[in-house]
């Protein structure tokens with residue numbers, strides 16, 4: 001057997017997506033030696049809707065204003081501030097937000113974060129390194145992360161390795177729960193017609209509930225088009241998401257017109273979404289989990305990039321505190337869980353209730369959209385609640 005190469009670090013981050021790279025950025029200039037172990041190389045894709053929350057500017061700014069300035073220079077994005085909601089009966093209304101989010105392919109966005117983090121002096125990325133094993137010895141205050149040929153030794157491991165997290169599997173073993181998990185598929189299209197300016201569209205189509213079909217505008221006349229639904233419904237109703245997708249763009253009357261001359265670019269691809277509508281174990285002696293590895297996706301909208309970045313930032317800051325106070329215990333690490341849940345839990349639970357309510361009552365969604373599109377007062381109320 002060949003000898004393993006051994007490397008010593010203070011903090012070992014597994015996964016270099018939005019959670020991992022933001023966590024690394026939060027540790028830039030910390031004086032700590034940080035490894036980011038990533039199984040792919042950049043630029044790389046990740047199946048996603050590519051919609052990025054307005055607040056990520058703030059996340060980067062609170063880490064270092066120069067990172068927010070870098071985002072202002074990042075050109076691979078289409079700004080959006082309006083959400084068009086289309087009910088199953090095809091009635092629609094628009095909600096305009098006070099701040100703009102943006103749509104950017106994950107190839108570009110994740111590469112942007114990687115380029116920002118990988119030039120920091122104390123951060124080293126190990127690309128094409130898939131983590132296979134993690135061992136925590138809290139009595140020695142030591143974590144060992146293994147890839148095929150290398151062992152990384154440190155005091156803290158941070159699992160930012162996504163929905164199928166090996167770190168979660170090896171340390172915590174969160175059991176998937178179909179009531180708190182979604183499945184989704186997406187493809188890129190050129191020349192979809194009728195895309196309104198600065199607007200992302202959510203279509204609640206018949207037979208897909210709770211869930212929705214989306215059209216998100218990208219640069220160069222491209223659009224990210226997809227649909228997703230709660231896994232419990234997919235399983236119970238035996239939903240075939242690929243079939244429903246094809247049916248939507250070819251047979252739903254108001255959509256098929258818009259896809260008549262559209263060209264699919266690449267494959268229709270699917271992936272899972274671990275939802276933040278239940279609490280899971282996110283930390284313990286010498287470890288933390290962030291982003292999808294900690295089930296932090298909004299159960300109504302399916303957004304998880306912002307949550308991944310916020311949790312990555314908190315985990316980075318918590319890791320620094322652990323070293324400052326020489327305390328790596330699970331009890332101390334709970335400060336991290338508290339920050340994350342204080343930020344997201346109330347919103348995720350509220351959105352879970354809405355998801356459950358509209359999921360079971362298509363007529364309710366039709367009614368709300370009818371009323372909102374006709375009644376200025378109700379629309380204003382809704383916009384104030386969502387802004």
Ligand SMILES: Cc1cc2nc3c(=O)[nH]c(=O)nc-3n(C[C@H](O)[C@H](O)[C@H](O)COP(=O)(O)OP(=O)(O)OC[C@H]3O[C@@H](n4cnc5c(N)ncnc54)[C@H](O)[C@@H]3O)c2cc1C
Nearest residue numbers: 015017018019039049050051131162184291292303304305
């Ligand atoms: C179809 C779909 C549509 C979505 N649409 C949106 C949307 O529009 N907006 C939004 O905000 N969110 C959306 N999401 C959710 C979003 O994609 C995730 O919440 C987000 O990617 C989480 O970021 P992360 O950094 O936690 O994980 P990831 O982005 O999954 O990054 C994990 C990283 O870890 C690496 N990795 C995995 N295993 C290993 C290993 N063993 N060793 C080393 N590295 C490893 C991976 O290569 C990857 O780079 C969508 C999800 C899906 C499936």
